[in-house]
Amino acid sequence: MADMVAGNFFGPQNNTYIRVSLPAVCFVWQIAMVILFGVFIRYDEESDEKGWHEFKRSHNITSNIENDFYFRYPSFQDVHVMIFVGFGFLMTFLKRYSFGGVGFNFLIAAFGLQWALLMQGWFHSLDPVTGKITIGIESLINADFCCAGSLIAYGALLGKVSPVQLMIVTLFGVTLFAVEEYIILDLLHCRDAGGSMVIHTFGGYYGLAISWVLYRPNLNLSKRLNGSVYHSDLFAMIGALFLWMFWPSFNSAITNHGAGQHRTVINTYLSLAACVLTTFAISSMGQKKGKLDMVHIQNASLAAGVAMGTSAEFMITPYGSIIVGFCCGIISTFGYLYVTPFLEKRLKLQDTCGIHNLHAVPGMLGGFVGAIVAAAATEEVYGKEGLVETFGLSGKFENRSMSTQGAYQAAGTCVAIAFGLVGGVCVGFILRFPLWGDPADDFCFDDEAYWELPEDEETIPPVLEYNNHMINKHQDTHESQFSLEES
Numbered sequence: 001m002a003d004m005v006a007g008n009f010f011g012p013q014n015n016t017y018i019r020v021s022l023p024a025v026c027f028v029w030q031i032a033m034v035i036l037f038g039v040f041i042r043y044d045e046e047s048d049e050k051g052w053h054e055f056k057r058s059h060n061i062t063s064n065i066e067n068d069f070y071f072r073y074p075s076f077q078d079v080h081v082m083i084f085v086g087f088g089f090l091m092t093f094l095k096r097y098s099f100g101g102v103g104f105n106f107l108i109a110a111f112g113l114q115w116a117l118l119m120q121g122w123f124h125s126l127d128p129v130t131g132k133i134t135i136g137i138e139s140l141i142n143a144d145f146c147c148a149g150s151l152i153a154y155g156a157l158l159g160k161v162s163p164v165q166l167m168i169v170t171l172f173g174v175t176l177f178a179v180e181e182y183i184i185l186d187l188l189h190c191r192d193a194g195g196s197m198v199i200h201t202f203g204g205y206y207g208l209a210i211s212w213v214l215y216r217p218n219l220n221l222s223k224r225l226n227g228s229v230y231h232s233d234l235f236a237m238i239g240a241l242f243l244w245m246f247w248p249s250f251n252s253a254i255t256n257h258g259a260g261q262h263r264t265v266i267n268t269y270l271s272l273a274a275c276v277l278t279t280f281a282i283s284s285m286g287q288k289k290g291k292l293d294m295v296h297i298q299n300a301s302l303a304a305g306v307a308m309g310t311s312a313e314f315m316i317t318p319y320g321s322i323i324v325g326f327c328c329g330i331i332s333t334f335g336y337l338y339v340t341p342f343l344e345k346r347l348k349l350q351d352t353c354g355i356h357n358l359h360a361v362p363g364m365l366g367g368f369v370g371a372i373v374a375a376a377a378t379e380e381v382y383g384k385e386g387l388v389e390t391f392g393l394s395g396k397f398e399n400r401s402m403s404t405q406g407a408y409q410a411a412g413t414c415v416a417i418a419f420g421l422v423g424g425v426c427v428g429f430i431l432r433f434p435l436w437g438d439p440a441d442d443f444c445f446d447d448e449a450y451w452e453l454p455e456d457e458e459t460i461p462p463v464l465e466y467n468n469h470m471i472n473k474h475q476d477t478h479e480s481q482f483s484l485e486e487s
Contacts (some may be wrong), residue, residue: 007171012164016449018437021164029167033114040118040369044134063239071257072137078249079144081242083109089239090298091353095229097159104163108154108170109147115171116146119178124186141253148199149177153207153424155353159226159445160216162437172427173206174456185414189397189405190412191374191390193264194251194309201416208349209424215348221442226352233294235479240298247272247305251312256389256476260313267312268305271325275304278329286337295337299358300332306362310370310409313390315381324369331365340365352445356364360420373407408473 005201045051048067055061084106091101120142121133150173154166159170181198184190192198219226228236238380252264306327312321343349343356379387388394391405400408431438439449447453 009473014421015445016162016437016439018164018450019164021435021437022162025164025167029111029171033118036118037114040121040131040133042132042134044125044136044139047136069137072141072229072253074204075249076137076141076144078246079141079253082149082246082250083144083147085344086239086243086246087148090236090243091155091158092239093228093236093295093298094159094225094352094445095176095227095232096225096446096448098232098235099451099453101158103180103451104166105151105154107163108150108166109144111167112147112150112170112174113140115174116143116178119174120146123178123182138254145195145199146174146177146181146453148195149173149203149206152200152203152355152359153210155355155359156207156211156351157214158310158352159222160211160219160350160352160439161431162439163450165431165436165438168431168436169210169427172423172430173203176206176419176423177202180416184415188399188408188415189392191313191392192310192367192370192411193253193255193313194268194305194361194414196306196309196311196363196370197413197416200306200309200359201367201413202363202420204355204358204363205417205420206424206427207355208351208360209421210428210431212347212349212353213425213428215350216444217348218441219350219444222268222444223448227447228294233298236298237294243302244272244276244305247302251305251309255313259386260390264312266318267316267321268308270318271304271308271321271328272302274322274325275329275332276301278326279303279333282330282333282337286333295354296333296336299354300329300336303328303332303358303362306359307366307369309363310366311373314370314373314377315390316369316373320373324366328362328365328385332362337363362412364417367416368410371406371409371413375403376407377402418472 033061045055052067056066067157087109088102088105092098095102117135117139118133121135121139125135125139126133147170150170153169153173157166157169177198177212180202184198185192190197248265248268250440251268252261255261255264279296279300280292283292283300284290286296287293306310307324307328308321311324316324336354339357340351340354343351349356374391377387377391382390387402391402393405439446443449
């Protein structure tokens with residue numbers, strides 16, 4: 001009897017009415033942001049008018065062009081496009097969930113970046129004297145990075161949760177991110193400029209753990225909508241191309257000016273290019289007729305950018321970057337072909353976008369590759385000043401050996417995995433309470449649950465319909481064979 005009550009209490013809800021809950025969450029949380037920003041947030045010395053003039057005098061600067069804004073803003077712009085356009089349109093592949101993919105991505109990123117400025121500020125830039133947090137252009141980049149972890153988690157939950165649940169995922173996701181980032185980057189003193197560990201590994205396993213807790217045994221009732229049509233895959237490919245083009249900026253956005261930033265762009269650029277070729281190769285090899293699957297091209301071709309997040313800043317060498325990209329294309333595409341179906345069948349893990357193959361595993365591999373490259377770093381290759389600058393070996397870390405640094409890098413990857421899994425399980429159980437307006441099993445992957453749809457989109461004709469996860473690719477093909485006269 002107790003099990004039945006618990007099952008009914010935690011089970012999927014049929015009521016998607018959010019007219020009260022969503023406005024309440026948005027208004028209350030935004031008002032909270034106004035209050036918290038008023039209490040804590042101030043401009044830093046390079047964005048405050050009076051502070052900038054004092055900064056110029058104290059540093060003997062004569063030109064405004066020396067402001068950090070002019071060095072960082074191009075990278076910020078690229079990262080911002082990735083967060084709102086790249087991630088958003090990558091999630092539009094579902095035939096009836098394009099509004100939800102790009103729209104809810106917009107919602108949670110807009111909330112998450114505000115909460116991230118506060119959380120990261122409390123951990124990294126809180127002035128102990130004034131009790132204020134100062135923000136500048138680099139703070140905005142880091143806030144976008146922080147949002148990325150929750151957007152990655154959304155990929156595993158796409159089409160199965162309500163916008164209110166997504167706001168909760170973001171609230172806790174940003175909080176957990178700020179804590180694990182502080183442990184990995186400050187306490188362990190790891191280097192992870194592009195976020196293989198703190199962003200992708202954490203976000204991937206966070207989303208997977210939530211999805212595992214929210215397992216829907218009857219999700220096959222929405223099976224007909226868990227796939228794409230021709231135009232939805234095309235929109236998703238646009239998002240993938242934005243991500244692919246701007247990923248060198250993502251990985252290099254907060255690296256050291258000069259050789260470090262330059263090298264990060266080169267390494268990421270080369271690795272991404274190599275990844276595309278092996279993705280196409282394995283996608284073709286994985287099908288009996290040698291045809292390509294667009295889901296592989298959209299996702300696995302980006303895995304190298306994830307994997308290079310840690311080591312791109314290091315002297316991994318150009319051919320080393322290509323090797324990483326070569327391997328990531330193979331590993332990620334095999335994941336979409338074989339691992340994702342296995343996880344769903346055996347581990348009851350429903351991963352809509354396949355974030356296990358694009359973020360979790362490549363992020364974990366990237367963290368360990370970074371550990372190996374760091375442990376192998378020598379003064380002969382980097383120079384004494386280069387080692388200090390690249391790995392931050394100054395102050396209390398000046399006597400740390402490179403083998404020790406490599407060990408800490410590996411430990412940082414494990415911390416990210418642990419935070420993602422444990423935090424995701426806890427948040428998943430919170431989301432199972434029957435309060436959030438999540439869709440029923442037969443109403444998933446459908447924009448109609450939460451969006452007003454144009455009249456001509458109320459029904460989907462079965463023209464060019466196919467399932468990009470290879471589940472229903474040959475099912476009911478006769479439905480699409482109708483004549484112009486019948487239409």
